[in-house]
Amino acid sequence: MRTEACAKTFGGRTVLSLPAIELAPGRICAVVGANGSGKSTFARLLAGVIPPDGGGAVLPPRAEVRYMPQKSYPFRLSTRANILLSGGGEERAEALMEALQIGRLARRRATGLSGGETAKMALARVLSRPCGLLILDEPTASMDMEAAILAEGLIETYCKETGCAVLLITHDLQQARRMAGDALFLYQGRLWEQGPAERVLFAPERPETRRFLEFYGGA
Ligand SMILES: Nc1ncnc2c1ncn2[C@@H]1O[C@H](COP(=O)(O)OP(=O)(O)OP(=O)(O)O)[C@@H](O)[C@H]1O
Ligand SMILES: [Mg+2]
Numbered sequence: 001m002r003t004e005a006c007a008k009t010f011g012g013r014t015v016l017s018l019p020a021i022e023l024a025p026g027r028i029c030a031v032v033g034a035n036g037s038g039k040s041t042f043a044r045l046l047a048g049v050i051p052p053d054g055g056g057a058v059l060p061p062r063a064e065v066r067y068m069p070q071k072s073y074p075f076r077l078s079t080r081a082n083i084l085l086s087g088g089g090e091e092r093a094e095a096l097m098e099a100l101q102i103g104r105l106a107r108r109r110a111t112g113l114s115g116g117e118t119a120k121m122a123l124a125r126v127l128s129r130p131c132g133l134l135i136l137d138e139p140t141a142s143m144d145m146e147a148a149i150l151a152e153g154l155i156e157t158y159c160k161e162t163g164c165a166v167l168l169i170t171h172d173l174q175q176a177r178r179m180a181g182d183a184l185f186l187y188q189g190r191l192w193e194q195g196p197a198e199r200v201l202f203a204p205e206r207p208e209t210r211r212f213l214e215f216y217g218g219a
Helices: 039-047 079-084 090-099 115-126 145-162 173-179 207-214
Strands: 006-010 013-018 028-032 065-068 133-137 165-169 182-187 190-196
Touching (some): 006 039, 013 039, 028 145, 028 173, 079 090, 115 133, 133 145, 145 165, 145 173, 165 173
Parallel strands (some): 028 165, 028 182, 065 133
Antiparallel strands (some): 006 013
8 A cells, every 4th residue: 555745744843754655465564763753643644633734645545544543542431342333343352352361351441441451452443353554553562561462463463364554653673573574764754764674673774773773772
């Protein structure tokens, strides 16, 4: 799926300006970059939550997108009901709750869940149905390590089985290296480096990318 070139300006400050980007079906593309580099803004533009400068669409018409925001706000319903809102059906909802070990929370009101529990519920919701592009904005940031590994497996299986493109925003470099086939590095709202994950996340070409990776123990 090809995203259109797009930009976003807030209060006269352009926080994002990107060229067209090709997101391959059936592959996970990691998006990495410092705080404020524009990752979530890109996700929100793709999800249609905010419009790009000049209006218009960033994705092809009728692209089926599912989006897990960096911070999820559940509805004042049970956890199960929140997941069922996706329209994926009971069986799939139960299977995902089981897989993410939140079955015991099914009847609990979702507004009372912990941060990590809320993230598991939000992940179950987006994985409930197939789509063309799955956007995950730091899906495991508030999960414990066991939960994060379970979530990674579910995301990989979903990607393989549905053949959708996955855009995975993460600050967990090890996670990006484990999961991604491709990677984008955003720097000050620009697409600074892109390509196969083996290059961008292990042997980047540009000094800014190398410097970013140094804080994780180097390329
Ligand atoms: N609604 C808004 N109004 C004004 N500025 C905004 C708005 N949304 C985002 N920004 C600014 O745009 C820049 C990019 O923000 P964005 O949330 O995309 O960063 P990010 O890469 O996701 O960072 P993080 O790693 O902290 O999640 C930041 O400087 C932010 O302050
Ligand atoms: Mg963000």
